[in-house]
Amino acid sequence: MSTTPKTADAHLRLLADGNQIPLLGLGVWQVPNGPTCVNAVRWALELGYRHIDTAQVYGNEESVGVALRESGVPRDQVFITTKLNPSRTDPAAELERSLKRLGLDYVDLYLVHWPQGGATRAWPGMERARELGHARSIGVSNFGVRELDQVMAAATIRPVVDQVQFSPFEYRRALLDAAHGHGFALEAYSPLGTGRHLSNATVRHVASSAGRTPAQVLLRWCLQRGLVVLSKSTHRERIQENAQIFDFTLSEQDMAALDALDRTGGTDRSLEHSWW
């Protein structure tokens, strides 16, 4: 059973700081700045997405801002995340630069992109960004339980989100349990394994028995396991397909078959091989 706190709107989740986050977001990792990114974000907003996830290191914050303005969707109806490049020293100053690129005066969520230089190094600056009102919520990404415990112990304002690679093949059960124990949300990136998981025989079998596509099954699995999920596509029809995940439920049997695909041993780590 999911332990996701319920809100009035089934497509939202309540964060520990009282803010709300849409359960599905469009991620724009590896989407080049310019028309490709502007189109993807604009299509997503037209198709009902209300959550866009970018980062300083993606290099496409400008395009996210352009698409948001072109869409005509009011700013306060869209949840925008960006992430600190942790090789930079001043998180609050870096967010001000992000805001200029985005053309916004706040982001909804600002994450430490990975724990470079130690889990707590960037945190005082993240708290400062929130105090300045430039980020409504703050959190981390690519933090395992060990790093999260360090941040929690040092924090004045606690992180409310950890964004990690997560899918049935990377079912980080101990990390998910810790997230629920601490009351913060886990967000899944690369839920399709950057596309690799779509051709798996079990995923395809579950998809055909549910009358859904493999992508919808993998995204739905994340929702039913209590995660916020980020899908990425630059194709309009796929962006649309990936949003059709709130009108069906995977059975206990299908969920168990997908759970069994895990290759991490239910780890509490955020990644098997870190790049920092």
Ligand code: A2P
């Ligand atoms: P594209 O952007 O060309 O549509 P992940 O979310 O795990 O990072 O996976 C993203 C990858 O999966 C991208 O290469 C994307 O390709 C592809 N993808 C996204 N949605 C779908 C879909 N519904 N069907 C097939 N491939 C998809």
